[in-house]
Amino acid sequence: MPPKSGFSRARNVDYDDDDVYDDEDYYDEGGQNAEAEDAMTADDKEQMRIGTIRVREALGNMSDSTSDQKIQEALWHYYYDVSKSVSYLKNKLGTEVKKEKTKPISRFDQAASVADQNAPTTTGMSTHVHVSHVKEPARPAAHRLPLRSISIPTNAAATDFFWDVPWGNVPFNRRGIITVDAPHYKGALLGGSSKLAALAAKRRKEREDAEAAAPKVDSDADSAIAMLDKLSVRTKENNNPSRQSRYLVRRRSPSPVLEAPKEPETEEPEVPQPAVVIESPAQRASASLFASTLCGTDAAAKQPPLQLPDLSMPLAAHQSYNTMDAFSGPSPDDIKRKSKLANGDLAESVEKLAVADEPRTKSKNLNVVDVFEKSGMKRMANFVVLGHVDHGKSTLMGRLLYDLKVIDQRSIDKLRKEAELIGKSSFALAWVMDETSEERSRGVTVDIATNYIETEKSRFTILDAPGHKDFIPNMISGASQADFPVLVIDASTNSFESGLKGQTKEHILIARSMGMQHIIVAVNKMDTVAWSKARFDDIVKRMTTFLTEASFLEKRITFIPLAGLTGENVAKKIENSAGHWYSGETLLEALERIELPQRNVRKALRLSVADVFKGDMRCPLSISGRIDAGTLQVGDVVLALPANETATIKSIEVQDAPVDWAVAGQIPTLHLTDIDPVHLRQGDIVCAPKEPVKLVKAFTSKLLAFEPVLPMPVEVFRSTLNSPGSIRTLSARLNKFTGEVVKKKPRIVKPGEVARVVVQLERELPIEEGMRVVLRERGRTVGAGLMENVA
Template sequence: MQRVKNVDYDEDELYDDDEEYGADPEESYSQEDRDNFAALIPVVRAELEEAGSRASNKEIQNALWNYYWDVGKSDAEASAAAADGEKQEKPKSKFDQAAERSARDIADDFEDAASMLLSMAWFRDVPWILPPGRQDYLVPATPISRPRLLGGSSKLAKLAEERRKKAAAASAEGSVANGALSSLDRLTKPKDFKENEAPSAVAEPRKYPVRKKREPTPPPAEESPPPPPAEPEQEKPDLRASPTAFARTLSASPNQDILPAATTLSELLGSGQSEDPFQGPSPDDTLISHLYNTGPTKPKQTANGLTKKTEALKLDSAPPQPKLRSKGLDVPKLWAEEKAKRKPSAAFVVVGHVDHGKSTLMGRLLLDVGAVSQRDIDKYQRQASELGKASFALAWVMDTSTEERERGVTFDFAQHHFSTPKADFTILDAPGHRDFVPNMIGGASMADMAVLVVDANQLDSGMKGQTREHILLAKAVGLKKVVVAVNKLDAARPAWSQQLFESVQIDIRKLLAESGFADEDIKFVPCSGLSGANVVNQPKASSPAAWVPKAHFTLLQTLERSIPPTKPTTQETIKQPLRMQIIDVFRGSVTNPLSVAGRISSGNVQNGDVVTTQPSGEKAAIKGLEVSDEPREFAVAGQICTLHLSEIEAQHLRSGDVLCSSQHPVRVARGFTALIELLDSLLPQPVDVHLGRLHAPGTISQLIETVDGRGEQLKRRPRLLKAGQRARVRISFEEGVPLAVGEKIVVRSAGVTAAYGTVE
């Protein structure tokens, strides 16, 4: 591959190696060149004399030769060469002369030393230089030529000098004298050009004055929008009464031409100096003060001496809306009077391992009792079939969110109310997945009893999964009664196997007894949520479940028989200060834009009451309340209700906050002492504390002591707490938490329930 570009050169441009470098150019001049020199040198010299310059014949000859007989360019070149010569002839400064002398001295010393060395080397082998007996050195009579440094002018230096001269002369081109043209200029002229004719004068281009550059116009400033037109002032009605005839007489300006001179009131009445008649309130002011109960006011003196009293009317602002006022109902007395008409009520939480059929069983219960219409179930059936989950139609009664329906897993506990001729119930369907245990704790804290759903065909998976933990958590929040629904017996092999039901009953009863549940508080129900057998209606005698009605009640009957009895201290609990933990905050409707739901643990509340929310400390008014989805005038302890609030912003309300009485608010603490029972080992370490719906990060700051079953001290300040022990510990929070003595707490660490206890 050739990297050098091919360039075609003319023969004249090539350098001939045989050409003698540095030969005398005059020997190479032809006869024609000498004739041109003889004809053009006088012309150039005449031009130079007119311009006031001088040049030698040699300089003019070199200029003509270099510029190919161009008289104008030669004139400029010769003039430049002459100027250079004049510059060289200028006297040198003292500094330059001193520098030259110094350079000459150094060169002479160097030449002398070099000459001596050369002579010694020249006569080195001559025997008569140092004859015996003589120690003289031989001094040559004729000085030897001193060696000179190599260098001098070269072809490249000459070409560089000529190039420099050409560049200097390019700026001063002249015209050809006497109309003579060189051979090169003849080639550049057009054909119709006549050599003898004088060149016509070329008109110089017209020069125009340089116009100054205009500064760029700045962008127009953004015009501010015109101010909105001023709203026309609304004319206010003049409420002042028209003056009386006597007042008009006093204030009118009499015509001097007709009426006599005005007489003062003092002169007319004949009394002495009287007070200013406008000093006190006018009759109109007195009337307005009486009508609007504004009280006596100091009159405002105007420019004309009249008083204005418009502040009392406040026409510019609308009258403030009256705040909600409580009716002042005697709630404990009304509650006692309605006791005979009231049915027993209870709330139960549905717990158990995931996929054991909790939501489906509750959907079947609501359908059979009439709380849900068959039309809704058919709609859910169609929607579930489109997603390929036809068996989840009943579960969608409780799982109302889109994500729960798509995944087939309950995330948060759901509420649903239903009534029977014997009792009122509230269902709290808790999630069974281990990731949603905090939500299960929040639902269990609102319940009166628990319904444990187990799959008869997958008991082992439930025992290893959340069945055991849910039983412990139900006990931790204070539940005592448990109804065990042995589900999916219709899918057993064989179907409705009584032997399978009895084996499940033995294992679950043992686990409940280990967790602290009494045997008389445990009831078992064989059922099937998908088919509805023994949920509300007993199975047929001809079905494989014919043995069930002989020994067991239906699930609904068992729930009605398991309602905890009313405590004898209910009246005292109702009279205590209000305490209600917020379970959910939501926006209800247009008329009720902000609502909260929860269970009242103590006290009572009625429409119009002013309550305080902790820990924010903000106050709110009860605009309305509902119990079991029905409007009520009041609600008492033990009821799950919905309160519609006003005069508070949603940002001050969160799940886990406490609504309390404004006169006796609940304490907000950063630490508390608790008596706990250990399910796992604990150290002074960070933990998650669950107080009902409230989930707060905390730290076990101190292990105070271990105690026995009676609460007596066993060991003071232990280093480690082990499973099965009872201990008193100190727990602290980073932020304040609303707390009350006697509340149930659950302590979890790393996703595992480690302890449960009571706030002391």
């Protein structure tokens, strides 16, 4: 794209060498467009005709400045959606006025087609469309690309070429005159072109001298314009690729000031709007003089006097005349105002100009599902590490991170030193995950630690859950964000047994009731039992029985012997000779192989907030959490429940990398604006405003009891939510397999039984049919269930 494409009317008689080639591009594009239109069916044409009429009606006074072709093009792109086309056209007209940027295709299209009709001789015109806009004496047709006029003039085309330009909205009589004149100029211009060039060069030099300082003064405004320009690129249908890429680069850069020096050439033409408006009469004068020179010397023009009086008009009168007519369409301010009302995007982009340091978010309106499917992203999986306290979950994960070079040797050494200082050297690897002082001094994981690893095939999010029974609420919130669990079991004597009675069991039940189908069982600390196969087999046997009881399918259970502290069979194969009986996969291989659950990408957005925090100065409010269903992208407006407040997504991060969108199954960090932090807390649901989750005070649930259940106060867990509540009534005991009512109003539900219960919440919370809930009482998980309906 030529930097001078946006050249103002101050340059309307300029010639630029660079531009020749661009003409070619435009012509080609125009040609394609024409072809596309040719391919229309009769049906389409009829629709197009009706649509055009409607759009013209809707556009009102702006319709004068819009060509049929343009309208049709818009209609074609919007599949005959009149309202969309209208807003698009309005928008475009507006932006064109402001940015003074050409919309090349349509105009060239017109130029070409008109030329075809009016001057058959030009059909042979190949690479150069020589539209000599020099022949537009009476019009400030400045926005056009400065074109070479050494070439064959297609004067007939010239007028049509410009008639759709907003400020070209000159009175009909004037326009008509020029059109009629066109054929006469034809020969003359051809002959006089060298003179013309010389004259133009002289003029240009003069003007450049005169305006030497002017653009520098407006550099701020220039950069602002540049940004506007940049923004509006998005709305255009046919983006020049080079523009696009430059735009992308710039979007990332925080400060627009830096951009200005990058393209000094563009600065000049992109004169701020008001200045241009004021200057226009003067330009008109010079332009028409130029044109009149042409007319006077080369042709016995029918109506040259008509143009000369124009020139001799008093400046004030001229200006008012000009503004009345040429600007009878919306002024830049009007458009700004109008589009603010009509179109949020433009309003936002305008605001962005105003406060350059804090860019407002603007949706790219991506079809995220399509983009996601086409993106061919690496397999994305989140897994939660479960197990009894002190079975080595954090250490195992620290080892995995270390072996995959996510954590460097230096950090590990530092941690080891610190750990030795308080006499817990074996905790060094666990400290990669356990970062708070509380966790380190006590040697216990308290809250979920999140980390990322990447292999050739996949990207994993590790959620390291606490094993201590007091922190099961945290574990539940972690497990709710995972696709599958990795259960860590201490193989050493007694540890395994105590775990089975303790949190190993509870974690398995919770993971299963959260709907996880696959499980990897990492039999840890094999080095302490000297890689005994007998011990491993014993554990496998007992765990298989247990897991199948918890309704995990046997084929979906993977057992892996390993040693987290030494790192054997985690990422590398076993080196210890005692462990050679095992030839299966390593933990990492198992992680890569495991099947992932279906992502509900096409459903309405549901995100459970796992954390609310202050990111940094630029992002005063950030949330993170797993997207359970649906998609989201930058610029989306989302609804936070139960506060029922909307927020705008300013930016998205997935695995600490900025992205434009996120889909179900990912755990993004969303930086939000337009919301107060008090409206968000852990356990909230973020959803699409159009499809909100209902707030519920009480609900019936089909509950599988793990402990005796009677009407009692409980803690209700739903994903990351933890709320006090109570079991109000036991409605019925159900058959475990058929779901039929076995007994109405049972006195008690015994462990293992399935019952329908009514759960009362302390306050209204967003819970939807089919969501999974876990009920706990006195530190024990009493049951897990499915929300059935509102009670």
